[in-house]
Amino acid sequence: MQRVMNVLIEPGFYKILIQTGKNITAVAFMDIENRNRCCLLDVATSGLHYYIQVKKPLKNLSIQVFGDEQKFDSVEFDFLPVSQTCFRLKMSFAGIFRNRIQSFGPGEKLLCLGGSSDEVAAIAFSNVDHRHLYLYGLDSESITENNWGWADVGFEADISQRSAGKSDTRTCIYLHIHYLQTWPEIRAILSANTSGMDLIITTTVNDEDFYADVHESFPNARVILIENRGRDIGPFVELLKQGVFKQYDAVCKIHGKLSLKDGRETVSGQRIRRYSLACLLADGAATNIATMFKDNPDIGLVGPQNLLLPPKNEPVERYIKHELGSMKRVLTLAGVKFDPQNIQFFVGTMFWFRPDALDLLNRTNLRIMDFDAENGAKRNTLQHGLERLFCAFAQIAGYKIAGLQPQAQHDETNPLEEK
Known part of the structure; x- marks a missing residue:
């Protein structure tokens, strides 16, 4: 109450x-x-x-x-x-x-x-x-006010069951998954909302049952077994460097985010994952966003509005102070400069992007082996520094960043809020 x-x-x-x-x-x-x-x-x-x-x-x-x-x-x-x-x-x-x-x-x-x-x-x-x-506007009162019931109950019996049209742009969904327990929920939302889109999956888990389930649901999916380095960022950077996404007009980067405390999933972790998926994929959002990229060639990266930090009119220092060292290292490797005061980033690193918008990142020559093996570190890592730089690389390349809310709030197209 x-x-x-x-x-x-x-x-x-x-x-x-x-x-x-x-x-x-x-x-x-x-x-x-x-x-x-x-x-x-x-x-x-x-x-x-x-x-x-x-x-x-x-x-x-x-x-x-x-x-x-x-x-x-x-x-x-x-x-x-x-x-x-x-x-x-x-x-x-x-x-x-x-x-x-x-x-x-x-x-x-x-x-x-x-x-x-x-x-x-x-x-x-x-x-x-x-x-x-x-x-992040994901407290219980906000969930109720916005009618975001899926934040707590999931998608299998909710908005992911609605049909979605096909996009005429070359699009790809890129999923990194380490926690296989998040797969059923992600599978449900992909099945209902990504018709006609390619699916590429990297995973740290060598599980034949998982592979079989993926190919049964998505026969043309590409599944890549990869080392557990850099969480969802390391595999993403590796695929960027390999040029895997260059053939696409727009790519949606998601992952099986799972935050655990004493063996149980936290409320914040669950709601952040579901809110991200709702913004980027659910209720036809995937098709609409792909069309947005086609109609707005200056848009480079689009993510969940409430997860874009810093909040409006707030300084960014407190969100980057522990990662400044790794951020400066990456920018130096890329041979570019960017004022830290202008940093923006999407918490959870789930977003749609135009591959050309992240071309500058390839100048760093970073690969999966440049990331430490997973050790549970919560700050001052290469992946945390990169998380805060994807928007910067797009902006340096001349593209705009935009945030959006879940499609279910709107009658038609999910509006972009440019940043």
């Missing part, structure tokens, strides 16, 4: 006081004017205390309640001012332990005190997951 409240919380330091009914498990606070500012507070674990640093005024606060009985009236909260000295002391103590210093917004700290290490680790992860969902 979600309500919007007109409040005025001035910059400063606060202790958050919350009283709830016994069936409420968590409360989220979100700035409706800035999707970078939100937090999810666990209220079911006893002994927890929260402190927050607010750097910019909070004027319109959205409150979301989670639990078995989501009754807004049973939640009371207050932001109790504390001194900077008090907050700094609390933060110094919290810094001794992992996960107790969390985030509310850029440069705004949220302190979680009390509770066991395991409880706080789970709370910190839930807060990060919720912050991602809110930033």
